Amino acid sequence: MHQKLDVLEDKGFVVLRPYDGPEISPSEWQNLEYMDWKSGGDTNFAPIASALGDLECAGFWDHGKPDKGGVWTTNAEECPTLVEWTKRVGADYGRVRIIKLNPSTSEADAVRNLHLDDNNRLNPDGEGWVVRVWLQLTDNPDSYMMLRDVKDDPSTESRISLGRYSQFVIDSERLYHAAYHPGPEPRYALIVSFESGPALERWIESQRAIIPTTHAETELHI
Template sequence: MSGLTDVLKNEYTGKLLDVAGVRKPPFVPDLNTKHYRAPLMEAGGGHVTLKKYSGPEIPASEWESLEYTTYKSDPFTYFAPICSPTGKNEMIGAAEVGKEELECVPTPNSEKCPTIMAWLESIGARYGRVQLLRMKPNTLRECRWGLHQDNNNLKNPDTHGWIVRVWLELTNDATSQLLVRSEHFNKKTEHAIALPQGQQAVVDSERLWHGGAHSGTHTRYALIASVESSPALNDWIKSQLP
């Protein structure tokens, strides 16, 4: 029965469940706020694929030695919080503790990944939650079933910049990719960002439906950081264009 349930998990049955009201209604972001939005992000439709990371080598120990945790709803994907709202190694939204997304502080994991922390600082923009993803192989069908939008700006004052996500792929596999869509169930709006080792990308993860796919044989690791849109972020994006 569990195998049959997994087979039935695809974007088409997902749409039927949404229409029937079986699943919780999806979060609907307000995309018409007064927050500053980086021009290069807007020009890219909410996502920009950058060149590969070219800084100092990041040793595997900076992701393999961290303390990981997960959500009860997803036993296959683990995260190592590097900056969190509480400073603890726990997966918790900033709003859950009455904070803004940018009001996060380093966790004990941050002391184990100095090269990663240096990369974050090199962006030059304020960052909030930072977490390292550890993901088992999955299929495109599973990825599309799990497409979602983040809620990064719930308590973000409109005097701040709109919060987006920066990706840095740490492991290498030709099958790793990040799917983004402007419309949840419209495959015509889908764009695949290839994620070889060192690939950098910026995605408006509240505006776009997104999910990771990795059908390789090894565990995938990637860094995901919430970053404030600002002229500094726009300048960094410009400096990192292919």
């Protein structure tokens, strides 16, 4: 058994208020080195922290580690605001990466791309369950993260709109997920694996403290 957060117990995800820190320059995602790595569509990933600090997308388990104790790669030098964002959460982080998602052609493609993440391989019993936090970088309000409890059951679906700077936490080993992104430009987002525990809980609470009026629109249930 692992330590889990009460805030995720009910639905397995929580939408936070949008990021309101310093402006994030597009150079922080455009100047990074991307690897060809397919996950949930036509994707490329820029590793900012990896198991050993190498520019690679492999699971930490390939190096005998759970998805924690991430080591900064050379990409980290190009994205100081994103590194600072990660550190300020205060929780142990593993994979820190930017996803570049090329447009989907249909919602059916997003459904086909629904998958569970492998976040807790080698994570010792009794330690914090690893979940993921997304920080949306490009402004794609017509795109959304599709979440389902049951992969083939649309009645279990929730959607999170992907407007610029939207932030959300997903237990992505529990919920099937994939982004529907009609384009036309690629979508970029930061995705970080964090260990559940008091630090992550405090940060989530701090990001929910002021709920803007748009909050209800960013979390769409169908």
